[in-house]
Amino acid sequence: MDAPITVDRLRFLLFSLKEKLWVKPLSLCLLSIAAVFASKLADGTALAQHLPTVEQASVETLLSIMASSMLVIATFSAGTMVSAYSSASRSSTPRSVSLIISDDASQNALSTFVGAFIFSVVAITVSSNNFFEDAGIFLLFCLTCLVFAIVILTFIRWVDSVARLGRVGSTVQKVEAAAMRAINHRLSTPRLGGKQQPKSVKEQGGDTSKYQTLTTDSIGYVQMVDMAKVQAWAEEHDTQVHIAMLPGEFCTPDRPLCYIESVKQKHSVDNSKNKSSDKVDGQSDGNDEGKSNEKIDKAALLSAFQIGSERSFEADPRYGLVVLSEIASRALSPSVNDPGTAISILGSYARLFIQWAQKEVENEADDIKYHNVTVPNISTEDMFDDAFTGVARDGASMIEVSIRMQKTLDAIAKTSNGKVSTAATEHAKTAYERSINALTYEGDKEALNAIVNKLNQKNSNP
Incomplete structure (x- = not known):
């Protein structure tokens, strides 16, 4: 007989549901319907005698305004989100779309607009059929005002985030955050x-x-x-x-x-x-x-x-590194020619690998939860291959990317983690050789050699 659902599976299911666009809107719809019928609870109670009287027509007017406007806004928000998904797929990589779909601000906005629409439609229907008495009408009026306030605050917050939704910079930040979560979770349970x-x-x-x-x-x-x-x-x-x-x-x-x-x-x-x-x-x-x-x-x-059929950001620390590498490679392609994005991603790699190196050293004496199961360690060499091979190859002919590559790997190599330091040093040598072979202007080669010599002197004379 199978055991009840475990923590690992529950965590995986919750993350999977977060990537489903229909979950939050459905939840808000059910909550909206429940809120309408909860107003009936005020009728027939002692509290009803002390509540002010609100005209039913005024409440229905507010609900009509909400019903007509929320459907338009919900349709607009859905179209904006679809456009953002398409933009992210073209400008960064299709593998990042799942993170954009799971964006809390966008999901909350769409859920709020759809939930407000369902609330207003259901409330108008039951109110026009004299379902409520005076106390119920007053409570429904209060709920309508609350929904209006939530919608306005959500819309303001959503306008602030929709301008960045699907943009390359925003996508890089989301992928880095997902990779950092996966790294921290793996380090907490080596x-x-x-x-x-x-x-x-x-x-x-x-x-x-x-x-x-x-x-x-x-x-x-x-x-x-x-x-x-x-x-x-x-x-x-x-x-x-x-x-x-x-x-x-x-x-x-x-x-x-x-x-x-x-x-x-x-x-x-x-x-x-x-x-x-x-x-x-x-x-x-x-x-x-x-x-x-x-x-x-x-x-x-x-x-x-x-x-x-797809890898998971939540359980796989290497997947975030792969997706960042894909974004950098696309930015470095001749059709895009955006070395600044690749340089930004190298900064993300520095944060991720230094975090990995420091926390791994701290968690060497880890507690074992499952004594009948053995698990191999994640290969540090594979992680560096996932991250730096593509960027070093595609950015080898760009001096600004080559220099930043050397500085990034030098910073990672200075960590106290021996495996990480060795891998960073090896990739720095490989990236240098690629750049020397790809650069055609002698001045660029001299600049790269000057940076490498300077870094080597600092390392030899700390």
């Missing part, structure tokens, strides 16, 4: 809360006498690993599970999601002690046990892996 994975797991994973493999027919990206569910399954079968694919990796039927430590191997000592008594009682021997071990039900374990 290795997803599991134990350090032995280096020999993948090499020995093909040895079926020691490990069983879990594969799936689904083809797509691992969006989430429900570690609590994996731990519960491992405890139930008294074994160890070695995660092979982290969120963000591409899954195919030939690639194992995880390796399962053989129960037979795990309890070989106990089995050898009880072997003679088992034979006397007519029980199966070690070979039969190995055969039954092959038939372990893996369906529950497979359900702990969420496979989808």
Whole structure:
């Protein structure tokens, strides 16, 4: 029997719902309908005798004005948001659209306008049919005034944000914020809360006498690993599970999601002690046990892996780096020719990697939540490849991008994290070689060499 929904899955579902444009408008519509009928509660109470009388016609006039205006504004806001999504897809990258859809200001504005429209329509309908008495009409009038105030404040706030919605600078900030959230969450739970994975797991994973493999027919990206569910399954079968694919990796039927430590191997000592008594009682021997071990039900374990067609910003720290790299590469293309955006993204990389390096050192002595599950570390080299390879390649012929690349990697290399420092140094060398080969003007090459020599002298003489 499956366990109740876990924290990991709940967090994944909440983030998925946030990306759905219909969730907040539907919630506000239901809340609006409930608010209209809640006004009826004032009728027949002792409070009704002390409330002032409000003309029903005046309330219906206000509601009519709201109904006619809110539908127009809601339609306008929806059109503006669609235009922003299209602009973001063209000017930055289609992978950033999901973040723009989940923008709180836009979703709140659309939800408020649609909810106000539904509120006014339902209120006019029930009011015109004499559903309310004097106290109910007064409470409905108060709610109408409150809705008007909320709509006006929301509209003012939305006007401030709609001018930036879908723009490249705003999109870069959203992607950086999403990457920072994913990095902080991963650093707060290193290795997803599991134990350090032995280096020999993948090499020995093909040895079926020691490990069983879990594969799936689904083809797509691992969006989430429900570690609590994996731990519960491992405890139930008294074994160890070695995660092979982290969120963000591409899954195919030939690639194992995880390796399962053989129960037979795990309890070989106990089995050898009880072997003679088992034979006397007519029980199966070690070979039969190995055969039954092959038939372990893996369906529950497979359900702990969420496979989808797209990567997730929330669970995959590398995805934000990839999307930022795509935006920079598009900005550096000859058709756009916007090196300033690439330089801005290099600043984002500096903040992200320095944060990663500092927090990773702080969290080296982390608490293990799932003792029956081992998880590999995120490869620092892969993170740097995701971030800097594309920018170094496409910006190699631009001296301003090349210089900023060297300064950014030099700042990252000065962190106390050895892996991050080494990777930054290697990418700085690679980026320098690309730039020297791509630059055609000798003055640009001399300027780049001067910057590199200056940085090297500072590092050698701190």
